[in-house]
Amino acid sequence: MSGISGLLAANDTIIIKAVGTWGYFSNYPKHEEPFWNQHIADVSGGDIVGEIKPQDELGLRGFEIMRLLKSGVFDFAFGLPAYAMQESEIFEGADLSSLVQNIAVQKKVAAAYFPTLERAFTEKYNAKLMMLYPFPSQMIWCKKPVNSIEDLKGKRIRVFLTTLGDFVEGVGAIPVSVAYHDVPNALANDRVDCVITGTMSAYTAQLYKLTPYGFTLRVGWGLAFGAININKWNRLSEPQKKLLQQEISILTENMWRETATEDAIALACLSAGPCSLGETGNMVLVEPSKSDLLIRDKIATEVILPRWAQRCGPECASNWNRTVGKILHLRAGN
Incomplete structure (x- = not known):
């Protein structure tokens, strides 16, 4: 049995x-x-x-x-x-x-x-x-100093999502789609000036050797x-x-x-430490100021949300307004 x-x-x-x-x-x-x-x-x-x-x-x-x-x-x-x-x-x-x-x-x-x-x-x-x-939040890592959102203007910035491209165009920069494993190559060959990726992936990929400057505006999660x-x-x-x-x-x-x-x-390890994971990256990290966040808000409401609402359609946008929009006090579409 x-x-x-x-x-x-x-x-x-x-x-x-x-x-x-x-x-x-x-x-x-x-x-x-x-x-x-x-x-x-x-x-x-x-x-x-x-x-x-x-x-x-x-x-x-x-x-x-x-x-x-x-x-x-x-x-x-x-x-x-x-x-x-x-x-x-x-x-x-x-x-x-x-x-x-x-x-x-x-x-x-x-x-x-x-x-x-x-x-x-x-x-x-x-x-x-x-x-x-x-995943850890997505921030901006650059080859040259970035002290404000204005300093991103004209820069070629690596993106991996359409919505990140909208943000980059909103700040007056140029989005460049690059696969993650191609990022070091794109930086070395001057195809991009800055990279959007997560804090921990920036550390584990040792981006600090190629991008000594970080702008810690969260542009995605x-x-x-x-x-x-x-x-x-x-x-x-x-x-x-x-x-x-x-x-x-x-x-x-x-x-x-x-x-x-x-x-x-990750941010401690990318900058001056202390770092529990290994070597410190000694990056110069700049936090967004109040005026940077105001510009970010303007880009969100005038570029990111309208473009997405247009791509997604009215039904999709009104559903977003009822759900996410309520939490963020924002509206997508008209």
């Missing part, structure tokens, strides 16, 4: 094949990898077993990951909403450039926009959105998602679903809490 029950138990085990973000950023080794490769098997008593690899190891790009999630080649994917923007600009709405300077506010924005993204993931990708979590293929989700039993949701919500909380501390650690 025990042989039969053992066989049934083996058949009941759910294997979830997952794809992570980048192995060289802290979210993957600290959170994504241990969660799927070990934690979920431990807490489920082997009932749910995960297997994950980072996207850079698999040689995949964002839009390919979304296609593979939709078709069920992957059961679960972590990634950035930018991966999905070929389908719809709605995916940009929770992380429009420079609107949010504070992580507690960004968490509220993510919660307010969650149902919108949840619907979009279901409709466009046959996937259930399980979580939204932030690199808000990321975790989503599961709906066909796979439907194969889980009710207790398995409950357990997975519970564990993912704990994971999400841990990631928000840690990102809040990572900015401070």
Whole structure:
């Protein structure tokens, strides 16, 4: 009898094949990898077993990951909403450039926009959105001194999202789309003067050797998602679903809490220290002044929001106004 029950138990085990973000950023080794490769098997008593690899190891790009999630080649994917923007600009709405300077506010924005993204993931990708979590905040790192937002005028600045391009054009600079792994090359060859990337990725990539100056205006958060293929989700039993949701919500909380501390650690390491991670970058960091923030507000309301509303359409904009707009006291579109 025990042989039969053992066989049934083996058949009941759910294997979830997952794809992570980048192995060289802290979210993957600290959170994504241990969660799927070990934690979920431990807490489920082997009932749910995960297997994950980072996207850079698999040689995949964002839009390919979304296609593979939709078709069920992957059961679960972590990634950035930018991966999905070929389908719809709605995916940009929770992380429009420079609107949010504070992580507690960004968490509220993510919660307010969650149902919108949840619907979009279901409709466009046959996937259930399980979580939204932030990477450390996106700031501006330059080869020459930047003492104010005005100093960005005319500079060629690396971007990786349309909304970041809107910000860059709003300050009178030139957006240049460059993949993250090409950033050092683009700086060395004078294709760009400045780079927008996260605080911790700027440190781990040793950008301080190429960009000695940082302007610590938050121009985005690199808000990321975790989503599961709906066909796979439907194969889980009710207790398995409950357990997975519970564990993912704990994971999400841990990631928000840690990102809040990572900015401070990365900025200390990029500048004069003390640095718990290794060498100090000795960058000169300049914080935005009150007048910089006023200019930022003007760019947000006159460039970033109107352009996005136009790309996304009136229905999308009015939904944003009812959700995120209420928290930020801002309006997209007319």
